[in-house]
Amino acid sequence: LSISLISNIIATAVGLGISFFLTPYLLDTVGKEAYSFYPLANNFSNYIRIVTLALNSMASRFITIEIVQKNEKKAHTYFSSVFFSNVFLSGILLLIMIPFVVFIDLFLNVPGQLVNDVRILFACTFGSLLLNLVFSVFGVATFAKERMDLRAGREIVHSLLRASILILLFVCFEPSIVFLGIATLLSGIVNHFIQVYFTHKLMPEYHVRWSECDPHAVWTLVKSGVWNSINNLGSMLTMSVAVLVANVMLGASEGGDLSIVQTIPHLLSSIISAVYGVLLARIANVFAKGDQNSTIRQVQQSQKILSGICTIPGVLIIVFGKYFFSLWVPGQDATYLQWLSIITLSPILIHSLMWTVYGLNVTNNKLRTPALTLIGTGLISIGVMVILLKTTSLGTFAITAASSICNSLYYLFFIPVY
Numbered sequence: 001l002s003i004s005l006i007s008n009i010i011a012t013a014v015g016l017g018i019s020f021f022l023t024p025y026l027l028d029t030v031g032k033e034a035y036s037f038y039p040l041a042n043n044f045s046n047y048i049r050i051v052t053l054a055l056n057s058m059a060s061r062f063i064t065i066e067i068v069q070k071n072e073k074k075a076h077t078y079f080s081s082v083f084f085s086n087v088f089l090s091g092i093l094l095l096i097m098i099p100f101v102v103f104i105d106l107f108l109n110v111p112g113q114l115v116n117d118v119r120i121l122f123a124c125t126f127g128s129l130l131l132n133l134v135f136s137v138f139g140v141a142t143f144a145k146e147r148m149d150l151r152a153g154r155e156i157v158h159s160l161l162r163a164s165i166l167i168l169l170f171v172c173f174e175p176s177i178v179f180l181g182i183a184t185l186l187s188g189i190v191n192h193f194i195q196v197y198f199t200h201k202l203m204p205e206y207h208v209r210w211s212e213c214d215p216h217a218v219w220t221l222v223k224s225g226v227w228n229s230i231n232n233l234g235s236m237l238t239m240s241v242a243v244l245v246a247n248v249m250l251g252a253s254e255g256g257d258l259s260i261v262q263t264i265p266h267l268l269s270s271i272i273s274a275v276y277g278v279l280l281a282r283i284a285n286v287f288a289k290g291d292q293n294s295t296i297r298q299v300q301q302s303q304k305i306l307s308g309i310c311t312i313p314g315v316l317i318i319v320f321g322k323y324f325f326s327l328w329v330p331g332q333d334a335t336y337l338q339w340l341s342i343i344t345l346s347p348i349l350i351h352s353l354m355w356t357v358y359g360l361n362v363t364n365n366k367l368r369t370p371a372l373t374l375i376g377t378g379l380i381s382i383g384v385m386v387i388l389l390k391t392t393s394l395g396t397f398a399i400t401a402a403s404s405i406c407n408s409l410y411y412l413f414f415i416p417v418y
Contacts, residue, residue: 272348
């Protein structure tokens with residue numbers, strides 16, 4: 001556990017460091033308006049990923065439990081079924097993505113001189129998403145075998161490669177947001193080759209075979225995973241949709257401000273996700289053995305670890321936000337960004353404590369009620385945003401406040417009670 005935690009924290013720190021130093025450089029070279037489309041492209045990928053979660057979010061859980069319980073034939077069936085289903089789903093998504101990219105200026109508020117660059121950025125980002133989808137089942141190996149240290153090593157290589165490609169492109173050519181998409185796509189391709197190699201190393205007997213594909217296995221995963229999709233849709237509605245609302249209702253400049261502010265919460269969320277992945281793998285393995293007391297102890301230990309790692313940097317950013325933004329993105333309104341960051345970061349302090357508690361819903365396969373409650377919370381959040389934007393002059397403060405308050409209430413009251 002210690003090795004996996006340390007290696008994943010290092011991997012996340014490398015990724016955070018790259019993002020941390022690249023953001024001010026990108027703001028200086030491509031401008032705030034152009035930069036705002038980079039997190040927006042990632043958000044759209046996350047929106048699409050919601051659909052894929054119905055199949056993939058529970059794959060690690062089901063395959064791990066079958067492996068621990070020595071049901072190898074059933075584990076093989078899940079493995080092959082997920083792969084071929086993802087190939088089919090990728091083809092459907094590609095047909096939807098092409099017209100969106102071609103006519104992107106009809107869907108988003110894109111300045112005329114940036115239309116072609118934004119098209120290429122979204123095309124590369126969506127291409128990376130489809131590759132992630134097709135190869136996602138090969139990520140199960142490190143989870144099932146509790147070798148999250150190998151996954152962390154892969155993430156370090158991925159982050160460093162992505163940064164190297166970006167630096168090379170920015171040095172050799174005129175700066176453009178297009179490079180962000182190209183670097184994401186190329187580094188992702190290498191990342192998937194490493195992922196496949198780890199699967200062959202850790203689970204050499206597992207191969208993709210059409211003969212082992214079973215529609216009933218797919219239906220079992222979708223039936224459970226659809227609630228994870230709905231849950232992630234609720235998370236998007238309460239958090240990530242803020243930049244999109246700002247872009248559509250306030251303009252690209254305000255969307256750029258929110259993109260800057262949301263960089264830190266996204267970085268902290270990355271830390272939570274990295275550590276949470278390690279802890280959830282341990283919880284799933286203990287749960288599969290039927291040891292309830294050990295499962296409870298693992299969850300409590302996970303809460304202490306996650307909250308300890310994430311609360312301190314969150315509070316430091318809140319307290320020293322003005323100085324932080326002055327140094328990090330000079331030329332921007334540091335006081336304004338600090339107030340936005342205080343509102344945006346507050347839910348993270350609660351998330352860090354509650355994510356492993358929510359993880360019990362995954363291990364117990366009890367996802368429907370939390371998912372429906374969160375999507376209701378997200379819809380309320382958007383409704384409050386729109387009302388405040390129409391009736392007040394709060395601007396971006398209305399968007400961040402509505403999102404943060406609704407999200408905090410869900411994790412602070414509903415999750416622990418449920």
